[in-house]
Amino acid sequence: MTVDTQPAPRFPDPRDFGFTVLDEAEIPAELTALVGQVRSLVDAVAHTEAGPEALERARAAAAEATAALGGERRAIGAMVRHTRPDGGAEYGTVTNIVAGPTNPAAPPLRLERDGDGLRGEVVLGGVYQGPPGLVHGGWIAALLDQALGSAANAAGVPCLTAKLDVDYRDPTPLNVPLHITARVTGAERRKVFVSAEIRHNGEVTAEGTAIMVRIPLPG
């Protein structure tokens, strides 16, 4: 493989390309608490065996909570900036389905730099179930895609996934810590090659490799 490009040291500021960006510190604590509460609600609803009266009370309370938000919506594409301890900035969409801090449907997965790559830990509960007691294969792919994309983007250039390969090596259990690692393994022209693993108790349950393609930026 020819490695003929070097990653740029800094990811471009999305504001320069017309995106709204908020700093993660600007997310109100009340919103973070609400997101956590809704995650608990989704888990409770998915697994409830409550009777009709309790279900109707819960539905009415949920409708009231929806109305309380007043229809004020953040724009699609809004981004959030995470400032690393070294002062560098990382960006993601604020409602990213895997890692978005305001998305109750996101587990969420938080990835931190670790040497040349990224690592993170996540616990997926019953709402991520596929086969009995196991994480849905599509969500395993989603976790890997996020880790792979984040590793490529952490190298400093915006990329999109062009090709994703997932090797499901062992069942991935629910309700246990899953350790995720990802790293860039090479680059060739606009292609960035990345590799990631999900481990439980030190054993690899799934591996992913991807070809990410760098997006040409205006100017």
Ligand SMILES: CCCCCCCCCC(=O)SCCNC(=O)CCNC(=O)[C@H](O)C(C)(C)COP(=O)(O)OP(=O)(O)OC[C@H]1O[C@@H](n2cnc3c(N)ncnc32)[C@H](O)[C@@H]1OP(=O)(O)O
């Ligand atoms: C900001 C923080 C982000 C946080 C992480 C987010 C993680 C989530 C990541 C995602 O889920 S991204 C969303 C899913 N992916 C997409 O929606 C991408 C859809 N596809 C496209 O938009 C285009 O196909 C793409 C930009 C990937 C490539 O189109 P281009 O027209 O720009 O590229 P082109 O066809 O010129 O190919 C450039 C190189 O890539 C190679 N390539 C393109 N598609 C490929 C493919 N599918 N498989 C293998 N190689 C591929 C192609 O062969 C070529 O290689 P060479 O330089 O060797 O000639």
